[in-house]
Amino acid sequence: MTTHDLYTIPAEHATWDVEMQGASRFTWEYDDGRDRLLSLYQKGKDKQWDQVHRIDWDIEVDPHDVLGLPDETIAIYGTPQWDRIKGDRKAVGELKQHMTSWQFSQFLHGEQGAMICSAKIVESVPDLDAKFYAATQTMDEARHAETYARFLQDKVGLLYPINEHLKALLDDTLSDSRWDMPYLGMQVLIEGLALAAFGLLRDMTDKPLPKQILAYVMQDEARHVAFGRLALRDYYAGLSSKEKEEREDFVVEGCYLMRDRFRQQEVWANLGFDVEESMKSVENSQYFKLFQSLLFSRIAPCVKDIGLFGPKVQNAFADMGVLDMAGVDLAALMKQDEDLADLIDMEKRELLVRRQEVEQTIAMADAEVPEQATAS
Numbered sequence: 001m002t003t004h005d006l007y008t009i010p011a012e013h014a015t016w017d018v019e020m021q022g023a024s025r026f027t028w029e030y031d032d033g034r035d036r037l038l039s040l041y042q043k044g045k046d047k048q049w050d051q052v053h054r055i056d057w058d059i060e061v062d063p064h065d066v067l068g069l070p071d072e073t074i075a076i077y078g079t080p081q082w083d084r085i086k087g088d089r090k091a092v093g094e095l096k097q098h099m100t101s102w103q104f105s106q107f108l109h110g111e112q113g114a115m116i117c118s119a120k121i122v123e124s125v126p127d128l129d130a131k132f133y134a135a136t137q138t139m140d141e142a143r144h145a146e147t148y149a150r151f152l153q154d155k156v157g158l159l160y161p162i163n164e165h166l167k168a169l170l171d172d173t174l175s176d177s178r179w180d181m182p183y184l185g186m187q188v189l190i191e192g193l194a195l196a197a198f199g200l201l202r203d204m205t206d207k208p209l210p211k212q213i214l215a216y217v218m219q220d221e222a223r224h225v226a227f228g229r230l231a232l233r234d235y236y237a238g239l240s241s242k243e244k245e246e247r248e249d250f251v252v253e254g255c256y257l258m259r260d261r262f263r264q265q266e267v268w269a270n271l272g273f274d275v276e277e278s279m280k281s282v283e284n285s286q287y288f289k290l291f292q293s294l295l296f297s298r299i300a301p302c303v304k305d306i307g308l309f310g311p312k313v314q315n316a317f318a319d320m321g322v323l324d325m326a327g328v329d330l331a332a333l334m335k336q337d338e339d340l341a342d343l344i345d346m347e348k349r350e351l352l353v354r355r356q357e358v359e360q361t362i363a364m365a366d367a368e369v370p371e372q373a374t375a376s
Helices: 035-046 089-124 128-156 164-175 181-204 208-237 241-261 265-270 275-284 286-297 299-305 311-319 323-327 330-375
Strands: none
Touching: 035 128, 035 208, 089 128, 089 164, 089 181, 089 265, 128 208, 164 181, 164 241, 181 208, 181 241, 181 286, 181 299, 181 330, 208 299, 208 330, 241 286, 241 299, 241 311, 265 275, 275 286, 286 299, 286 323, 299 323, 299 330, 311 323
8 A cells, every 4th residue: 555545635646846946065164163053963963763663653543533632622613513523423533533634744744844954954054063963853854754654654544635835835945045044944934833733732632652753753853943043043143134024024924824734624625514614613713723823832932033023023923913922931842842752751661660570470470370289
């Protein structure tokens, strides 16, 4: 079976070719680099992991309840469309499966985009320390794509093609000739929004397998966003007003694309719901409004930190209701992401020790039974 057999909507069999612009840059300075960026590079090397060994793939997953989230998190909950299916648990389960498939499919496609953007950064960025780190990130993104693909194929059983909003932002990011645009489009906007979405699902789900996957991916992504901040902060400080304004325009357009990315229009159409009515339900859903605003908890403070926080950006954030997110402590969030992944690893090790102790106790008891029988 190929991946195309699992797509709910036919996906193009041909590759999606994006014409890339810009130069491939070599540097002959091998000695000096920025200490913080080189430290991040060392951390990137130290923290490499293998999904085959770190993730407990033996954990069973119910495709109709992958994340274990309550019905209230479904955008159409409480509407006439919901009332038509709420008594049919099979239909509700099918809807949940498709919603989860859609979410994780976009994560998967985004990770492939991040892998390609990271490779382009290696090629185009002028500084060797940045090339070093971007090379480790390219490997990280390959691992993430591998992990999400396995999760969707083996556990969820369905995939969706790339969403048009994500595709448009990837197209804009990769086709721009300026070397800093893959940073801005991917590290700040796409990765920032994905990191927030991963975190919301990680914290809401009570299912161990998706929680592991999301936590481990986020541990890497926390470094990636830090990389974007370090690389762009100094560079943008030296730009002219016109150059900054061009990048702020890109941020505004990208944020609106990302805001609209999670409305899941393809799911409603694919399952035969009234799309127009469903989209209105999504816009009016209190859960979705909260989810959407929290998605910018990683983007807004990062955009402010790198110096692209002029009136246009502030007005756009105010229009989306996320201006207050600019005050979020991004460093604290990133540390929490790293610590939580380590905590899950520690809990797994403790569980393994307890399991081994139980198995040893059972084995000792089994060994004593024949001896007692012989003595009698």
